[in-house]
Amino acid sequence: MPRPRSSGPTQAAVAARAGVSVATVSKALRADPVISAPTRTAVLTAARELGYRTPMTVLPGTPDDHAARPVTAVFDTVDTQYAAYVLRGLLEEAELDGVWLRVRHIGSAMDQLDQAHLRTWERSVLEVMPSSYGVVLVTTGVTSAMVEASGQQHVPLVAIDPATAVPEGTSSIGATNHRGGQQAVTHLLDLGHRRIGIVTGPSESIPATERVAGYRSALATAGIAPEPELIRAGRFDYDSGLIHGGDLLDLDTPLTAVIAGCDAAAVGVIEAARRRGLRVPEDLSVVGFDDTLTATVCSPRLTTIHQPLVDIGAEAMRTIIRLATSRGSRALSPIELATSLVVHDSTAPPPTSR
Numbered sequence: 001m002p003r004p005r006s007s008g009p010t011q012a013a014v015a016a017r018a019g020v021s022v023a024t025v026s027k028a029l030r031a032d033p034v035i036s037a038p039t040r041t042a043v044l045t046a047a048r049e050l051g052y053r054t055p056m057t058v059l060p061g062t063p064d065d066h067a068a069r070p071v072t073a074v075f076d077t078v079d080t081q082y083a084a085y086v087l088r089g090l091l092e093e094a095e096l097d098g099v100w101l102r103v104r105h106i107g108s109a110m111d112q113l114d115q116a117h118l119r120t121w122e123r124s125v126l127e128v129m130p131s132s133y134g135v136v137l138v139t140t141g142v143t144s145a146m147v148e149a150s151g152q153q154h155v156p157l158v159a160i161d162p163a164t165a166v167p168e169g170t171s172s173i174g175a176t177n178h179r180g181g182q183q184a185v186t187h188l189l190d191l192g193h194r195r196i197g198i199v200t201g202p203s204e205s206i207p208a209t210e211r212v213a214g215y216r217s218a219l220a221t222a223g224i225a226p227e228p229e230l231i232r233a234g235r236f237d238y239d240s241g242l243i244h245g246g247d248l249l250d251l252d253t254p255l256t257a258v259i260a261g262c263d264a265a266a267v268g269v270i271e272a273a274r275r276r277g278l279r280v281p282e283d284l285s286v287v288g289f290d291d292t293l294t295a296t297v298c299s300p301r302l303t304t305i306h307q308p309l310v311d312i313g314a315e316a317m318r319t320i321i322r323l324a325t326s327r328g329s330r331a332l333s334p335i336e337l338a339t340s341l342v343v344h345d346s347t348a349p350p351p352t353s354r
């Protein structure tokens with residue numbers, strides 16, 4: 001396995017650059033939770049500037065002449081910008097922490113969730129677990145068998161935006177999806193919109209249900225009763241926005257705004273509006289979710305809800321390391337990173353108020 005370089009930068013050099021002790025550097029590099037976020041950022045910045053890399057991490061008790069085991073990231077799909085951003089965070093943190101990252105792609109997307117797909121995911125995860133330092137599940141299902149195997153084999157398991165409710169003993173990481181749904185609705189309400197539709201993800205998806213709950217909550221706070229016909233469960237993709245967004249636009253009573261479950265779906269809603277002779281944002285306001293590259297390259301640029309996908313991936317890797325290097329691999333409390341509203345050009349006051 002790789003060894004610390006004798007002639008390269010040392011932890012003492014990193015400590016001097018960051019203005020902290022060597023002990024603090026050691027703890028920061030292994031994601032010890034006693035180190036504050038600003039201090040860890042200072043240490044990692046100093047490590048990058050000096051070109052310092054930690055030796056390859058191994059599980060406690062693993063002979064150091066054995067090859068280090070990788071962290072395995074299991075994705076339901078890798079062909080979305082969401083997946084690319086999360087993977088970037090996993091990769092960057094893995095490099096800083098000195099662990100290998102192995103990516104496993106299971107070819108059934110979250111929107112196709114059923115028991116057969118759950119069993120496929122379960123088998124795949126159980127197969128890779130014995131050879132893994134830890135396992136990160138990205139928008140996939142989590143089963144009791146996975147959690148039980150994780151505990152028996154002392155291989156930490158972390159779920160990012162799980163497709164289903166997670167069994168007890170699972171560490172999960174995501175964004176403040178409920179708050180994101182509220183932020184989108186509140187922005188539209190402030191512009192004067194009252195009839196607002198939403199095209200969300202699969203009904204089983206935890207992030208999707210949380211965003212719809214936030215949508216309902218914001219409307220109720222404004223004294224508006226949520227209308228079931230304005231809530232459409234679809235998928236996190238362009239076609240879902242095109243189809244379900246079109247259905248919303250074809251309702252007898254017109255709406256003036258649509259919230260989409262992701263930026264790609266928001267672009268689908270915009271296309272559905274274009275095909276019906278509607279202009280965005282003059283006739284229809286559209287809000288996306290994720291704040292990916294799509295939000296800035298589409299026309300008009302998307303108003304969207306930013307979720308820190310790179311940070312979510314990095315935090316998942318840090319959580320794996322904290323669990324693997326601590327005594328006992330007890331699951332941590334769910335971690336939620338804050339969403340925020342990013343206003344671009346796809347939202348405006350409704351035409352009736354102009």
